[in-house]
Every structure is written in structure tokens, then in C-alpha cells.
Amino acid sequence: MSTDTLGNGAADAARETEPAEPRSASSGTGRRTLIAVTVSLVLAAGAITYGVLASPGEPQPKPVPTAAVSYEVSGSSTVKIDFIAHGKQAKSLTLSGSDLPWRKSVDVALGTEPTVRIVLDGKGGDAGCTVAVRGKHVQRSTATGPYGRATCSAPLPDARNASSPADENGETP
CATH class of the missing domain: 1.20.5 (Single alpha-helices involved in coiled-coils or other helix-helix interfaces)
Incomplete structure (x- = not known):
């Protein structure tokens, strides 16, 4: 009996505690x-x-409008070739004692002037340079004799003129 009393007493004590405050x-x-x-x-x-x-x-940066440019040097001599192309990155190249024929194609920024220069060696001979823009030959020049020189260039229209229909068809103004 004493266990029942203890058990009931604990239960009564728990009931006698204050109720929790309502939230x-x-x-x-x-x-x-x-x-x-x-x-x-x-x-x-x-x-x-x-x-x-x-x-x-x-x-x-905004993309730079460009045109496809081809440089070509042909002949029967050994030459020094300088070419300049201003594209996304400016390119300048000098080749000394180059055997011919030589070709190079690059995209060049509009509003610039792609150029190729040739100089024959002391033995002379004949050599010619050409520049083509969008597949159309624009200029040709010939060098003859010892240390003969020739330059070919093709001024490209600036970007303001690049949107004309003639340009989009591959023709230069």
C-alpha cells in the first residue's frame, strides 16, 4: 500500500502545480x-x-568590322617581304630571303590600309605583289633588277561605309 500512496501522491503533486500559461x-x-x-x-x-x-x-569591346584580305608575292627571285595588317590584333611581319610564291590571308579592320612591300636581293630578278580584298584583286605592282622594290596596298573603307549593300556583296567602294 505504501507504494500506491507514493505513486498517487506524486500524481497529485503533479496535478497541483500551476498550469502553463496559455500562449x-x-x-x-x-x-x-x-x-x-x-x-x-x-x-x-x-x-x-x-x-x-x-x-x-x-x-x-564592340567587334571590329573587318574584310578578308589576301597578300600574294610571286616571281623568280629571293625577296624580303614586309606586310602590315590591322585586324583584331595588329600584325606586322618581315620575312627575309623568302622563296616565292608566298601567300597570306587575314581579316583586316575596316578603315585601315593593308600593305605588302617587297625588296629583291642583290641578284635582282623579277617579283610582283598583289592585294585582294574579299577575293577581288585591288592592286598589283612589280619589282625588277637588283634591290628592286614594289608596294601594294588597298585602303579599306571605314566602318561607317561598311554597311552599304555593295560592301555586303563583296565589292569595295
């Missing part, structure tokens, strides 16, 4: 509001971080 409706709403604000702040921070990381650091 007010405002404390539940406050917690939900706090969670909603926290979630909103996290989402906003994520969107800002994505925007900063996704945007390019520096503006990209």
Missing part, C-alpha cells in the same frame, strides 16, 4: 513574422549576390 496569439504571429522577414532577407541577399557575380566586370 497568446500575438507571440505565434511574431515568430512567423520573424521567420518571414529572415527568409526575405536571405532571398534578397542571394539575388544581389547573383546580380553582382553574373554581371561582367568590364564592358566588352
Whole structure:
């Protein structure tokens, strides 16, 4: 019996304690509001971080309009060849003692003047240079004799004139 009394006494003591205070409706709403604000702040921070990381650091340069240019040197001599092409990156090349024929094709920026120069060696001979723009020969020149020289160039229209229908058909103005 003594065990029953102890067991019942503990149960009675537990019932005699003060009941828990009822939760007010405002404390539940406050917690939900706090969670909603926290979630909103996290989402906003994520969107800002994505925007900063996704945007390019520096503006990209506009593409430079170009034209296909072919340089050609032919003949029966040994020559020094200089060619200049201004494209996405300016190119200048000097070839000494070059055997012929020699050809080079590059895209050259509009508004520049692609040029090829040749100089024969001391033995002389004959050599010629040509420049073609978009497959159409624009200029030809010939060098003869010891240290003979020739230059071929083709001024390209600037970008303002590049959008004309004649240019799009491969013809130069």
C-alpha cells in the first residue's frame, strides 16, 4: 500500500502545480513574422549576390568590322617581304630571303590600309605583289633588277561605309 500512496501522491503533486500559461496569439504571429522577414532577407541577399557575380566586370569591346584580305608575292627571285595588317590584333611581319610564291590571308579592320612591300636581293630578278580584298584583286605592282622594290596596298573603307549593300556583296567602294 505504501507504494500506491507514493505513486498517487506524486500524481497529485503533479496535478497541483500551476498550469502553463496559455500562449497568446500575438507571440505565434511574431515568430512567423520573424521567420518571414529572415527568409526575405536571405532571398534578397542571394539575388544581389547573383546580380553582382553574373554581371561582367568590364564592358566588352564592340567587334571590329573587318574584310578578308589576301597578300600574294610571286616571281623568280629571293625577296624580303614586309606586310602590315590591322585586324583584331595588329600584325606586322618581315620575312627575309623568302622563296616565292608566298601567300597570306587575314581579316583586316575596316578603315585601315593593308600593305605588302617587297625588296629583291642583290641578284635582282623579277617579283610582283598583289592585294585582294574579299577575293577581288585591288592592286598589283612589280619589282625588277637588283634591290628592286614594289608596294601594294588597298585602303579599306571605314566602318561607317561598311554597311552599304555593295560592301555586303563583296565589292569595295
